[in-house]
Amino acid sequence: MLDLSFHSFASALKERLAEPLPGAEAHKKMASASRLRTAMQPNERTRRSAVLIVFYPYRGSILVPLILRPQYDGVHAGQMAFPGGRMERTDESLIRTALREAQEEVGIRVTDVKVLGKLTELYIPPSNFFVQPVVGILPYRPDFYPDPREVEHVVEVSLEELMDETIIGANAIEVRGTIIDAPFYQLQGFKVWGATAMMISELLMVINSVPK
Template sequence: MSPNRMRQKGEPNETTRRSGVLILFYPKGEDIYLPLILRPQYDGVHGGQMAFPGGRAELKDKGIQDTALREAQEEIGIKASDVKILGNLTELYINPSNLLCQPVLGYINYRPDFYPDEREVAAILEVPLSEFGKPETIQTRFVEARGFRFETPGFIVQEQIVWGATAMMVAELMEIIKGIE
């Protein structure tokens, strides 16, 4: 588990909802890529932020991996039935939205066509996995969220900052990759 996760305040409670996000790997050229989404600007907790596709669990979901697949299909238009589940990262409590989030790792053996849901996705960034391993990608920046301006570590990809829970997930993923190389 990334040390940054230890600084997260708050704990799940009786009103906490479960959620799942999909970290989808796919080949493109000579590299492995993953899609990140830019959430539209809105007054909610995660407006304008970079994220993995995903969302809250629904009663119709058979499990949290199904949640991640369903949400990714809804948000970015991938064909969920083509995704091979590889496993999960560490579940993460996201205090501002009171969600217990399960990052799910998946692989699809082709570059998918993306069809973003305009209500939930302002842009899709296709990011080479190798980009997160470059030291210059890891930076500290000032961000604004919920009327507060603060400094936070994150990953700079395609001129966007990936921070907060998404950055913690990426950091854990990169630790795992370093451990198997």
């Protein structure tokens, strides 16, 4: 029964991802106040990157992994994110970037990932990256091997938990000495905000529009 329900979810999500996406409408719901006040756009120095949002079945649930970035001298230190990173010259596409980075950061076997589609690209002003979220599935729960230079902790979140509206909050968050007013998802003790929360917002809007 698990395989059938997961297969049905994956098939329906793939079909929905091929249709027009909510994009900015969904992103705005979880954007920080400072982002909404500014209109920064990609420029000639903007770099391309990609993240992998990968679902898999486990004990009657559908899970997706997030990672906690370690503390370092960078704009995204200590933040929750999806596995991913910058596009390399050897990457033939941003899908390849997402898969390669997921393998390097948490040990996901990319040959087992089936790509379902993509969400809307999202510009991240603090790091000047244009990020492509790639959505995929695995037929099993993977063994994670986090790269300690990139990942402090892997957090597995169920789809049911993600879709619980009570996890949404908003308050002032201190980031490198700056206070930012931002909405967030409270997931297993971690606040997920910023670009990752905006991606989750679009993902959930897409999932909620899948025909039941």
